[in-house]
Amino acid sequence: MTTPPGSTTQRPTLMRAAVLHGAEDVRMEEVPIPVPGSGEVVARVDVASVDFTDRKVFLHGRHPMIKIPGLFGHEWVGTIAAVGPGVHERWRPGQRVVAANSAPCPPEADALCRQCRRGRQGMCENIQYNNGAFAPYILVPSRLVRMNLYEIPANTPPERVVLTEPLACVVHAVRRVAVHPLDTVVILGAGPMGLLWVNALRRRYGPDLTIVSLDHEDDRLAVAKAMGAGYGLNSKGGNARELLKAAIGRPDADVVVEVIGTVETHREALGLVGRGGTLVSFGGIAPGPTLPVDFGRLHYEEISIQPIYHHTPADVAEAVRQLVAGEVPVERLITARLPLSELRTALQMIGDRATLRPVLVPDR
Ligand SMILES: [Zn+2]
Numbered sequence: 001m002t003t004p005p006g007s008t009t010q011r012p013t014l015m016r017a018a019v020l021h022g023a024e025d026v027r028m029e030e031v032p033i034p035v036p037g038s039g040e041v042v043a044r045v046d047v048a049s050v051d052f053t054d055r056k057v058f059l060h061g062r063h064p065m066i067k068i069p070g071l072f073g074h075e076w077v078g079t080i081a082a083v084g085p086g087v088h089e090r091w092r093p094g095q096r097v098v099a100a101n102s103a104p105c106p107p108e109a110d111a112l113c114r115q116c117r118r119g120r121q122g123m124c125e126n127i128q129y130n131n132g133a134f135a136p137y138i139l140v141p142s143r144l145v146r147m148n149l150y151e152i153p154a155n156t157p158p159e160r161v162v163l164t165e166p167l168a169c170v171v172h173a174v175r176r177v178a179v180h181p182l183d184t185v186v187i188l189g190a191g192p193m194g195l196l197w198v199n200a201l202r203r204r205y206g207p208d209l210t211i212v213s214l215d216h217e218d219d220r221l222a223v224a225k226a227m228g229a230g231y232g233l234n235s236k237g238g239n240a241r242e243l244l245k246a247a248i249g250r251p252d253a254d255v256v257v258e259v260i261g262t263v264e265t266h267r268e269a270l271g272l273v274g275r276g277g278t279l280v281s282f283g284g285i286a287p288g289p290t291l292p293v294d295f296g297r298l299h300y301e302e303i304s305i306q307p308i309y310h311h312t313p314a315d316v317a318e319a320v321r322q323l324v325a326g327e328v329p330v331e332r333l334i335t336a337r338l339p340l341s342e343l344r345t346a347l348q349m350i351g352d353r354a355t356l357r358p359v360l361v362p363d364r
Pocket of ligand 1: 104105112113114115116117121123124125126127
C-alpha cells in the first residue's frame, strides 16, 4: 500500500467511529483505522449524510444492508488515503471520491448471478453492501472499487455530491416508471427523497407534467414547489382525494409515488391511483404487514403496482454526473451540518422531522 492516512513519524492506528450494537444502541468507539487489502481502497471521510434508512436501522437494530454489531452509515464523500495491492492505477491517494453503498456481481460472465444476467443489478443475489461512513476513514471493498467508486473533480464541494446514493435510487426509479409528459403525478411525502423525485420528474418531463406534492408540513411543501411541484397540498387531517379534486379538478392521478414507507401511506397512495394508473412503492417497509387489494378494480382499471428498490452502477454514475454538473439543488435539501460525534442528535432530528437532511463532518 501507499502512504497510510495521516502519516507522520507516528502513524495513528485508531479512530473514533460509530458502531451500531442493536436497536437504539449506537456508540462512538475506538476502532482500528482500516488498512486496505488486495484490491481495496481506504478513504478519509470528508462528509457523511444521515438518511431515513439510517434512522430505521437505528430504531430496529436490523436491516438487510448492514451487519450488526458493526460500522454504521452508508452515504459519504471522501478523499483516497491509501490503496491496497492490485488496485487499478487510476486510483491514487489524494483523489476525491464518492462510492455507492453496494456493488452487484462483477462483469466476468461466469461470476454473474441470475438477476445480473437478466439486467436486474438492483436485485443482485450476491449484492455486497458497505457501511462505515460515520467514521473518519472508510474501507471500500474491492468489488465496490471496481463497480461503484467514482472520482469527482477536486473543486467540487463534497456536500454537493454526498446525496449520490439517494439520488441514484431516484434516477433508477424515474428511468423505470412509465410517465407520459401530460400525466398527473402525485408524490406522497416531501422529505428529501420526495423532493428529489419532484425535481427529477420536472427536469425529465418538462413543464406540462402536473406534479402534486402531498405532505403534512407546509415548510416542506414550500420546498417542493420551489423544486418543481405545481401544487403542494397539506393533507394533514384532510381527505387527499378531496384536496386533489379542489386543486386539479380530479381526485386521483396517473402515477402516485409513495415515498414514506408505511402500510398506511401505501393504502392512501393506492386510493389516489386513477384509471390506467400506477402506484410506485418507493418507500421501504420491513416485510410482514399486508394490505388488501381489490383485484377487480386492479384488473378492469389496469392499475399497476410497481415497487422500486435500490439502484444499479449506471444509475449511480448518472447521479454523480447530475450532482457534479449542479443540476440538482442539493443546498435546499442539506439543512444541518453537525460533527460526527453528534450522530445521535442527527438521527433524532430526522425522527422529529426537524430538518430535511443532516450531514456529519468527522472530528479531526
Ligand atoms: Zn448479481
